[in-house]
Amino acid sequence: MFVLVNLKAYPRDPVEVAEAAASVDSGAAEIAIAPQTAHIDAVAETGVQTWAQHLSPVEHGSHTGSTLAEAAADAGATGTLLNHSENRLKLADIDGSLDAADRVGFDTCVCANNPDQIRAAAALGPDAVAVEPPELIGSGTPVSKADPDIVRDAVEAAESVDPTVDVYCGAGISTGEDVVAARELGAEGVLLASGVAKADDPAAALADLVDPL
Structure with missing residues (x-):
């Protein structure tokens, strides 16, 4: 995972x-x-x-305030998250950001709210897509419990477009049980934030996440 x-x-x-x-x-x-x-x-x-x-859909040039792929790569990044619900992009910009990521050989994951958006995102050819209902982000309630069908349907949607695109599960992930549930629903990864970033002991929080695997 x-x-x-x-x-x-x-x-x-x-x-x-x-x-x-x-x-x-x-x-x-x-x-x-x-x-x-x-x-x-x-x-x-x-x-x-x-x-x-995030990566901006730009090349070298006059793009003040942008996150240039080459600069992120020079700093040591090897992948990028795109279209998070807190930083939504137009479809054309997602495509441009994926092109930028491809220039530097980044792994890519495009976030989406639901299976229909997952299908559209998968068609752009990222390495992975992540289903994240925005109302569950930071809620402590994982989508795998709140509405497991969304994860199952997202996996089916991505497979119908491109079986090589992995599906990740996000929103509300905070425990190892959540990670196992996501895997059982067909996800090959998880996205999380506050469960680790706000933990008193991030090492313990991470260990709790992966130990059940």
Whole structure:
């Protein structure tokens, strides 16, 4: 299982979380951290797999305020999250951001609210898509419990378009039980944020997530 921890803009030392992730010994899970852009280099230096929270659909040039793929790669990122519910993109911009990620060889995951959006996202050719009903983000109630059919239908939707696109489960993931439930519904990874980023002991929180695997 792939576990992507999105640190968002929480007031947490990203290096502390990255070091915690690097310390977790689990052959059953692959853990990555998505810090703020300004912290990518510091997180990458810990040796943990590091993702950008966003890439802009731009090339080198006059693009003030953009997150350039090449700059994120130079800082040590190897993947990117796109179209999170807190940073929605137009379809054309998602496509452009995927092209930007492809220029630097990034792994990619496009977020979507529901199976219909998952189908559209999968058609753009990312490595993975993540189903995240926005009303459950940060709720502590995982989508695998609130509405497991959304996860099953998202897996079917992605497979109907491109069977090579992995499906991740996000929104409300906070325990190892949630991760196991997501796997049983067909997901090959999970996205989470507050369950680790707000934990008193991020290493313990991560261990609790992956130990049941």
